[in-house]
Amino acid sequence: MSDPPARDGSVRAPTALPRVVTLSANYGTEARLVGTTVAERLGLDFVDQAIPVTVAREMSVPLDRAEAHDDRSDGVLGRILRSMALTATDAPDRSVIEDERTFQQHTEAAIRQIAATTGGVIFGRAGMAVLADRPLTYRVRLEGPLDRRVRRAAQVEGISEAAARENALAADRARDTYAAHFYKVHRDNWRLYHLLLDPTVLDPLDVGELVARAAEAFFAREQERA
Numbered sequence: 001m002s003d004p005p006a007r008d009g010s011v012r013a014p015t016a017l018p019r020v021v022t023l024s025a026n027y028g029t030e031a032r033l034v035g036t037t038v039a040e041r042l043g044l045d046f047v048d049q050a051i052p053v054t055v056a057r058e059m060s061v062p063l064d065r066a067e068a069h070d071d072r073s074d075g076v077l078g079r080i081l082r083s084m085a086l087t088a089t090d091a092p093d094r095s096v097i098e099d100e101r102t103f104q105q106h107t108e109a110a111i112r113q114i115a116a117t118t119g120g121v122i123f124g125r126a127g128m129a130v131l132a133d134r135p136l137t138y139r140v141r142l143e144g145p146l147d148r149r150v151r152r153a154a155q156v157e158g159i160s161e162a163a164a165r166e167n168a169l170a171a172d173r174a175r176d177t178y179a180a181h182f183y184k185v186h187r188d189n190w191r192l193y194h195l196l197l198d199p200t201v202l203d204p205l206d207v208g209e210l211v212a213r214a215a216e217a218f219f220a221r222e223q224e225r226a
Helices: 031-042 049-059 063-068 076-091 095-117 147-156 161-183 203-225
Strands: 020-025 119-122 137-142 195-197
Touching: 020 031, 031 119, 031 195, 049 063, 049 147, 063 137, 076 161, 095 119, 119 147
Parallel strands: 020 119, 020 137, 137 195
Antiparallel strands: none
């Protein structure tokens, strides 16, 4: 369907669909550096903290509360597991389930709003599932062997490998559980993505450049087909 005529009778040019890259990543892949590099190369915003900020504003709650329900929060796993247990036992107090679902729905709405307006490189929050059927959306996955991710994280963050391993196991499990609970998908399912990379064997800036070039080629091809 073509765009309707403007009030002066002229025909408006078709509105271009904003470009989106979704970035799913395991701990220790330097995903934030990769993502910001991709965003800079493509002239897009890197969308991370803006999501809980939007959720907090829409729900009229403090930012720290929205952050606590984010998939990147240390506490989200416990709440989701508790809500799953309540579902399994059909406990009468379903406030945990409803609270978690409300924040998830607002997070999804924020992602869809960004995709519909400005586009951007959207980090985490199961964006690959939320926007699975959206055109002009390039879905990327960063992963790698646990040992290499632990060594990289320990070096980058200046922590012990034991601490990095603990962080990796907790963060990966929380994000896996978030995607599985709310979207019934496994984050490591290659069918969810256009590109899978192991950044632990490359410089993260090189990974960002590689992802950006691949995304540019994808967007160009998709626009030609439109």
